[in-house]
Amino acid sequence: MKTLVIGYGNTLRCDDGVGIHVAQEIEKEGFDGVEVRTCQQLHMDLVSEFGDYDRIILADASVDGEEVEMRKIRPTSQNFMASSHHLGPELLLRLSEITHFGEPELYLCMVRGRCFDYGDQLSEEAKGRARSAIGQIKNLIAEGGVTVDARS
Amino acid sequence: MAEPSSYSKKIIINPVTRIEGHASITIDLGRDGKVADAHFHVNEFRGFEKFCEGRPFTEMPSIAPRICGICPVSHAVASVKACEDIMRLIPPPAATLLRRVMHLGQMVSSHALSFFHLSSPDFLLGFDSDPAKRNIIGLAEKFPDLAKRGIRLRKFGRECSERIAGKNIHSVGITPGGMNLGLSEENRKALLAWIPESIETVRIGLDIFKRYRQKHMVEVDSFANFETLYLGTVGPQGELELYDGKLRFINEKGEILNDQIDPRQYLEFIAERSLAFSYLKSPYYKPLGFPKGMYRVGPLARLNVASSISTPLAQKEFTEYRQIGGKKPLHGTFYYHYARLIEALYAVEEMKNTLENPRVTSSEILACAKRNQAEGIGCSEAPRGTLFHHYVTDENGILTKVNLLIATGQNNAGMNRSILEVAKKQVDGPNVKEGALNRVEAAIRCYDPCLSCSTHAIGAMPLVIEIRDADQRTVRVIQRAK
Secondary structure (H helix, E strand, C coil): CCEEEEEECCCCEHHHHHHHHHHHHHHHHCCCCEEEEEECCCCHHHHHHHHHCCEEEEEEEECCCCCEEEEECCCCCCCCCCCCCCCCHHHHHHHHHHCCCCCCEEEEEEEECCCCCCECCCCHHHHHHHHHHHHHHHHHHHHCCCCCCCCC | CCCCCCCCCEEEEECCCCCECCEEEEEEECCCCEEEEEEEEECCCCCHHHHCCCCEHHHHHHHHHHHCCCCHHHHHHHHHHHHHHHHCCCCCHHHHHHHHHHHHHHHHHHHHHHHHHHHHHHHHHCCCCCCCCCCHHHHHHHCHHHHHHHHHHHHHHHHHHHHHHCCCCCCCCEECCEECCCCCHHHHHHHHCCHHHHHHHHHHHHHHHHHHHHHCHHHHHHCCECCCEEEEEECCCCEECCCCCEEEEECCCCCEEEEEECHHHHHHHEEEECCCCCCCCEEEEHHHCCCCCCEECCHHHHHHHCCECCCHHHHHHHHHHHHHHCCCCCCECCHHHHHHHHHHHHHHHHHHHHHCCHHHHCCCCECCCCCCCCEEEEEEEECCEEEEEEEEECCCCEEEEEEEECHHHHCHHHHHHHHHHHHHHHCECCCCCHHHHHHHHHHHHHCCCEHHHHCCCCCCCCEEEEEECCCCCEEEEECCCC
16 A cells, blocks of 8 residues: 655744654655655645555644544535645545545544744654654554554 | 715725735725725735844845745745845856746746636636635536646646755755756656646646636726836846846836846835835835836736747747737736736746756856855846845845845735726625625736735735725625635
8 A cells, every 4th residue: 555644834833843753753664655745734736646645644733632633534625715825634635536636545643732832843742742643653554554664 | 074875885805815815905985885995905014124134144045935935936046146146156057047947837836826726716617606616626626627737737836846956845955156956867857748738738728818808808808907017027139038137117008118127226216115004015116206106017017028938839829918909018907817827838838948958957056155245136037026135234244134025015006006996896885796806806816916925924814805984984894714
């Protein structure tokens, strides 16, 4: 199963960069069949690559909710926000579906942050939650038939 | 004193949708219920000019692209040019070729976003269609292939930066003296492979515009049609030149006022004026003063000032475009879309030419120098118009003054006039239909304004329309969900 992990956020706003940190840690593992991408925001160009993967896992920071939350995304065009700078995961999947780019399984892994101030360091809380998120993503990858490296 | 009539109103459009930035429109109604005035308010403030003071000038090509995620290459180019002016340095030819490819790619990407994603819903779904569907998703549901093409065209433009500088946004590839990274043969071929599809997509866009114009000739021609001056950069023969041209001003009749002006002289021709109702300044053509010196920039202006286009397919379209106005410039604001597509065609053709230049993969891409003078000015055409970066440094190369003259700011007076013109035709009393207000918004959308750039903006995008009565009381506010 070909998988893409996309970590996104702002690494200059402390824990807002936790999604990028998670993606980079997954990249270090060097799984076969797993590619990793980082970006500041989700944007519509990404859908042009949706057809290249069976599964896409998004990693992002959250300001509230569970410490780490993994959920499968369903396509929808509800609550459409007209911004050319950012599209939400549900909308991206919907756009990919109706433009026939592809319909991969899409997951969103949200990692709750504590500090979103200026700075390029993660808080200790975010670092711990990131470790948990990385574990969950690795389990998801393993479920897809990809061998999880023993280093983990 | 007469009592305010029941028609004395103020209309607020907030947020203005499908633009790059956060703004609102106020429409003032007179006591007769007719539109008396209209204003475009930009509510964002960023302050780049001020907080860059105290930084080494060599940091500016890394800081300046952060102003905007749509046109970072233009900011990087204008910034390195200003730095190279301070260093009295000419970059190697191969570095200029690479910058040109990135710059053309950004033009394609931005124009694709503007036409296929932000404006096409009006063209193809209708100005009066359901506003909940009048967006990229609604468009994609009805015209999936077109939406797909638009997404791919935008991706191609962004890929130019990615394949040269490693990132499609805010890359550090462009640096004073040249480029930090070169173009591999593999990446050159990959970019060239995009050209046929990209040309086809732009031509489909042109066909959409022409068919729309054919069907709605009166509305297109009269939409915010008013005379102004125009500014754009041109090459030595007056041809369209986006990367490294000289300034040309024309008047409303199309007569050249100033030509082949070195951008370093911009302060002799352009002055700025602050407006009470907006963070956006309003530059004007200095010799004529304000407001007589109101000028416009961007695709419409560039095609109005240019004598020709150097690539064959775009030149053919340009000839057709110029026939509409005869010998005069096209003043109708709706023609920004047409001009934008012709520019996109030029950009794709010119990119092919540049990528086929054997020097483009050269590794000789970086020259070095130190600070050799205190002041530097850089200029390039951004997707929305002419962009200037002006830096002043102390003896240690620390910035003591930064002036950024941004395209959207230069169109500020034009945008205000455009919404007034459209509001006068579309708005009659406070109970105005949504489709009419969408047309007022569309007047702004023609300019594809980037408010993040022009105010140097914090926060998210959208815009508001406010209707005020003759006593300045707000009587209606139209604000779509953010």
